[in-house]
Amino acid sequence: MIRVLIVDDEALVRSGLRMILEAAGDMAVIGEARDGDEAVTAVARLRPQVVLMDVRMPGTDGLTAAARVLAGPDAPKLIMLTTFDLDEYVHEALRLGAVGFLLKDTPPRELATAVRTVAAGQAMLSPTVTKRLITSFVDKTPSRAESARNRLASLTAREEDVIKALARGLSNAEIGRELQLSEATVKAHVSRLLAKLGLANRVQAAILVHEAALT
Template sequence: MIRALIVDDERLVRHSLRMILNAAPDIEVVGEGGDGHEAVALAGELHPDVVLLDIRMPRADGLTATARLTHLPRPPAVLVLTTFDLDEYVHQALRVGARGFLLKDTPPHDLIAAVRTLHQGEALLAPSVTKRLLERFATAAARDTTAAARRLEILSERERAVLIAIGRGMSNAEAGESLGMREATVKAHVSRILGKLHLTNRVQAAILAHDAGWV
């Protein structure tokens, strides 16, 4: 059973998310919180597998909460909830360890699938949404492309190809099909990439690929 924690300052949003997730046979909502402080406190007490976290909340916002959640002894996977046109902190939240994000109007079946995806250790990098967000911030931000590219020099040719696929929002299976590799081989490359670059998850790897101008 996947243990989920919902954190949003709007009671109606929390109620809707709870109803959607509890309808799934393999997901249990173990708690709700209304701000970033409660997110960290409840996560430490309830040990959820996945935290669905609003980005804009009182007392401590989603960015602060994400950084604290990822440093817990048993860190949960953080799924940021956002309204695409307003949240300027999502890019930073992904940098500090959030494993993905969804729009608040995501269809129920996609929300359930996202929770399952994060629980399996994957990141949510759907090309239709995440890639647009990454490109928006990559274009708007003043970035040191040379420094980012220099970090990536340590990668082998095959690892670079896999990183580009990650940056384009591909799953392991899609990357394998595109590159002529087995899915297990892609997964192994992803693990080595994260280790070499000292990154937490593939979302951060995708951001670095964007920062280096590879995608």
């Protein structure tokens, strides 16, 4: 069972998310929190695998809580929840190490899939969301583009194919089908290229590719 913590200041939202996730059959909501302070305490006490965290809450907000949670030992996978599909706070959370974000009106099946995806170690960004997020927030200055291209020059041809597909928001399985590779091989390529580039996650890799204008 995937152990999930839900963090949102609205009881109705927490209740709805709990019903959706527990109906999936392979995940258990082990706790809820109403704000960032409660979230940090709950993570330390309950040790969830995945945290669904609202980005905007009274008191200690989701971004502040995300920084504290992700800085701790054995940090859980963190998905930010937002009412808006493009939010500078979510972008900052991704830079901190969150592995994805979801709109609060995400269909139940997609929500469950997202939790499974991040629990398995992959980032959760749909191609549409990836494109809009990257387009709005990447540094497009010539010096930054040159720096990004220089970093990517260390990749092999196959690693470059993988990271370009990754930057389009494709999952490991989708990349494998496109490049005729097994999912395990794609996962190994992603791990190696992240280590080679000194990146924390797939989102940072996507940003780098877009800054290099390779898409």
